[in-house]
Amino acid sequence: MKIFEADLTNPQHASAVVLLLNSYADSPEGAGKSLPEDVQHNLTGTLQKRPDAAVVLAFEKETPAGLVICIEGFSTFACKPLLNIHDVFVAPEYRGQGLARQLFDHVETIAKARGCCKLTLEVLEGNKRAQAAYTKFGFAGYELDPEMGQALFWEKKL
Secondary structure, three states, X not given: OEEEEOOOOOHHHHHHHHHHHHHXXXXXXXXXXXXXXXXXXXXXXXXXXXXXXXXXXXEEOOEEEEEEEEEEEEEOOOOEEEEEEEEEEEOHHHOOOOHHHHHHHHHHHHHHHOOOOOXXXXXXXXXXXXXXXXXXXXXXXXXXXXXXXXXXXXXXXX
């Protein structure tokens, strides 16, 4: 298994990102429907233009096996960058083999090289398999003060 930061100008890497992300989108964890055609067509070109993005791929020989897409943010409390793990997907045939751990280890190396103070991610409440993995990798719910409780991830679509 090869784990590496993607070069989105490489057609093989770009194709793997779209293939894996579309497989994630098709899964129950990803809403169960394919990415729109314009997203599939424009995703890697748009990511290339974002210096704050990092894409990590896993290949088994020539077969794309796993993906993590991260976007750098900023912690005002630490006055340092952070790296948000935005998308994680391991193809079903490669699950249970420690691939997610290898992908996360590579992401952590990238975050440290960028001087990040932490990694962040969001996970669906019902995705117990992912929660168990993330806990094993050292992630926990975010809170500043236990009396105020854990942070909630909200959105407002535009």
